[in-house]
Amino acid sequence: MLLAAVLAGAWPAAAEEPAGSLSALSTQPSMNVFRRFSVDRAKMIEFYGEVLGLKALPSIQLGGGNEMILFGIGTAQVKLQATPAASQYPGGDVKAATGLRVFTFFYPDEAAVSARFTAKGYPAPKFAPRAGGGRAAMVLDPQQQWVELVAMPGAPPDTYQRFEVGITAANLEKSRAFYRSFVGLEELPPVVDPALGATKYPFRHGDTTINVWSFGGTLPANKSSAGIQYVISNVETVDAKAKAQSVTIDRPLGLFGQGLRTIWLSDPDGVTNYFAQILPRRPAAAPSTQ
Numbered sequence: 001m002l003l004a005a006v007l008a009g010a011w012p013a014a015a016e017e018p019a020g021s022l023s024a025l026s027t028q029p030s031m032n033v034f035r036r037f038s039v040d041r042a043k044m045i046e047f048y049g050e051v052l053g054l055k056a057l058p059s060i061q062l063g064g065g066n067e068m069i070l071f072g073i074g075t076a077q078v079k080l081q082a083t084p085a086a087s088q089y090p091g092g093d094v095k096a097a098t099g100l101r102v103f104t105f106f107y108p109d110e111a112a113v114s115a116r117f118t119a120k121g122y123p124a125p126k127f128a129p130r131a132g133g134g135r136a137a138m139v140l141d142p143q144q145q146w147v148e149l150v151a152m153p154g155a156p157p158d159t160y161q162r163f164e165v166g167i168t169a170a171n172l173e174k175s176r177a178f179y180r181s182f183v184g185l186e187e188l189p190p191v192v193d194p195a196l197g198a199t200k201y202p203f204r205h206g207d208t209t210i211n212v213w214s215f216g217g218t219l220p221a222n223k224s225s226a227g228i229q230y231v232i233s234n235v236e237t238v239d240a241k242a243k244a245q246s247v248t249i250d251r252p253l254g255l256f257g258q259g260l261r262t263i264w265l266s267d268p269d270g271v272t273n274y275f276a277q278i279l280p281r282r283p284a285a286a287p288s289t290q
Contacts, residue, residue, distance in 0.1 A: 022241065023184040025232040027278070029206030030076035032229040033103065033165055034068075036083035037143040044080050045069060047141050051116050052105060052149075054078060062257060073105070074161030074207045079229075090222040091144050094168060094196065095215045098269045099222035102138075102146045102166030104211075106159050110135060110151035125149050131193040131200075145225060162207040165228070167271060170221070172201070172214040174268040179203040179210055182245060183230075183273065205230075227272030235277040239263050250274075 037044050049056050054071035061067055069080040090097040107113050114124045117139070125137030127149070134152035141147055148166070152159055169175035180187045185203035192199050198213040210228070232238065239253045242265055250272060251264035259281070264274040 022182065022230070022232070022238055022275075023186075023205050025234055025237060026205065026230060027233050028075060028231040030074060030162070031205055031208040031210075032077040032079060032231070033100075033163075033208075033226060034079035034081060034229065035103075035141075035143070035145060035226045036081050036086045036089075036224065037141075037145075038082065038084050038086035039142045041069070041082055043142040046120060048078060048080065051120050051122065052147065053107075053113075053116065054105075060257070073163055074158075076163065076208055078103070078163075083224075086143060086225060089225045090220045094138075094146055094166070095219075097220045097222040098168045098170045099224075100165055100226035100228070100271045101168050101222070102148050102164075102211075103226075104148040104150060104164035104166065106134075106150045106152055106155070106162065108151070108153050108155065108160060110153070113149055113151065127151060128195065131195065132191050136195070143225075158207075162209070164202075164209040164211055165226075166200070166211045166213065167267075167269065168219070169212050169214045169269050170217040170219065171268060172212065175212045175214075176201055176203075178247075178267045179212065182241070182247060185210065221270055223266070223270030223272075227274065230273070230275045232275050232277055235261050235263050235275050238265070238275045 048054050048071050054073055057070035057072050057077065059067050059069050067082065071078045094101045110127055118124050125139050127135040127137045130136035130150060134150045137149045139147050139149060167175065179185050180203065185205050188202040188204055190199050190201050196213065198215060200211040200213050203210045235253060242249055242263065248266040249263065250266050253263045256262040256276065259279050261277045261279055262274055264272055267273055
């Protein structure tokens, strides 16, 4: 039950969502994300923990020698999993492939973040003014996956407890329709980002925002390096809606680990969106009187 226990943190009640929205099923006021990696495990833990400053959580042993490394940010989690095939996933610039390409974290002090990078032997991030406020720098983690650092001094404290992810989509309208109409996230006004060279279309659930943008439909696809998890109250509802709307099911409805029932779906670019329901703990059997 460790996996369920980690997911079932003390979260406040979710805000009321539109009727029929899958996000209305959420039992967590944010989304979790995961990344797969093939480089040295210790380097990934050091980067996401000591360099980025995320809170280390107990890891989960998935069996067969597999481990899920967990970090907390606000009510959400960033999950890292060693996967040998990750070395073969398409990489390069954010514009070079479709898929979930960027994790964005917010900080009150640009100098403090830079100092953590240089203390661990990484180049100092190069911050510049950011569309939407603050100053931002793009850096690569040890797996050569992108992380955006946003310095926003003097912002409300909850600013630093949220994060964003960025998806490069092949077909912008299909991706927007998936996150707006199928998942049921709140679509915010678009943001023109000169540094990215594209317009971002944000979709928010609580402390987490998914930004979708596009550089055309001819890019290679990176479907596997990262994905999104929603902790919800009823996966059967998601299963039924996915089948009714012909959404691609990557892993069908079933048990995952101990204490979870899940369904894994793919967005129009193959990005994993998996929905996890925490099952009630079974009462212990009464001792035999014989």
